[in-house]
Amino acid sequence: MKIAYFGTDFFSISTLKHIVNHPSISHLDIITRLPKPSGRGLKSIKESPLDFEKLKHQYDLAVAVSFGQLIPALFLDTLKYPGLNVHPSLLPKYSGPAPLQRALLNNDKITGVTLQNLHPTHFDKGDILLQETHPIQQNETLLSLSESLANKGGEMLSYCLSNGLFDSSSPNYKTLKPQYPYSYAAKIKPAEREISWSSPSDYVIRQFNTLGPLYTFKPALKKDGSTVHKRIVLDNIVKSNRILSVSDEILPNGTFILGDNDQLDIKCHDSFASVGTIKTEGIGSESPTKFVNSLSKKFGNTENIFISI
Structure with missing residues (x-):
């Protein structure tokens, strides 16, 4: 079987590893969206369009994983079998381009992977062939969740190829009702x-x-006495060991204090978050100690507080 595999990122590569040596595949082409430099100084990136016309009548099956571009009907109609898509959510929940991020930001406890047919005109509207749930761990990161779901998706894709679930004429072929x-x-x-x-x-x-x-932003005084807001980038954010005291409770949210082990403790609604690296607009990355010791130089005589604007 000749397969065209469409993918662009880490997730699609990890999924691909599960089928690259699959016995049912006689030929496997990897098709991606290659950017090229364009514009003055070649600093901007302009996407190179894919010519699907040239891909017609060359493949039995198309697989799209985190491709970000609709695979058109003019190409899908030339395939022997309906196309397949691995999507990291429990479709139709979290259809769209950022299912992993939305599941994490919404503090979901369960997510999953869906293997569906490729719809010729809409994203994430194909028939569901397989679907598996996956628990989201406490302190899960985008990378760790992506790794887990990519591996699960690869296993599901391999199972699909081994059992002919992609073939609508196979007795194993079935579609699932959305749950x-x-x-x-x-x-x-x-x-x-x-x-x-x-x-x-x-x-x-x-x-x-x-x-x-x-x-976030930090107020700063200009020489003329006016106030500007400098953008501050915060990295390595973790739970602080600082216990919220009675005196801490009355502090405005965003107040920061130099904590133990060169960490910057920042007051949130209910407790403190701890930051390991700070980058001030126009200045490189600094440790919390260096940042605090140079506050007056960078911001003038202002409060030790970050704000939202």
Whole structure:
């Protein structure tokens, strides 16, 4: 069987490893969206369009995993079998481009993987062939969840190929009735990486585990006495060991204190989050101690507080 495998990222590569030596595959082509430099100085990236016309009549089956582009009907119609897609959610829940991130940010306890047919005109609207649940661990990160679900998806894909579940004429072929309500997992916007210090510390940590380095703002005084807000990027965010005291409770959210082991403890709604690396707008990354010791130089005589704007 000749297969065209469409993928673009770590998740698709990890899934691919489970079928690359599958005995049912005689020929396997990996098709990805290759960017190319464009514009003045070749600094911007412009996506190279795929010519599906040239891919017609060459394959028996198409598999799309985290490809991010609709596989058109003009290509799918030339395949011997319906196309397959591995999607890291319990479809139709979290249809869309960011199912892993939405499951983590929403503090879901269960997610999963769905193997579906490729729909010729819409994302994540194909018939469901296989679906398996997966527990989300405490302090799960985007990387750890992606690794787990990619491996599970690869196992499901391999099982599908071994048992002919992709072949609508096979006695093993069946489709499953959706068991979960529809929801859309929208793409992450840059503004979602801003910290709201009125949130519980667990959410701030979950936000970091999902999205990576987050940002906030620190008031700074200019020479003319006016106030500006400098952007601060915070990295290595974990739960603080600092116990919220009675005096801490009255501190404004966003107040920061240099803690033990060169950590910056920051007041959230219910407790403290601890930060290991700080990067101020226009300045490189610093340790908490270096950041605190140079506050007056960078920000003038201002309060030790981060704010949302």
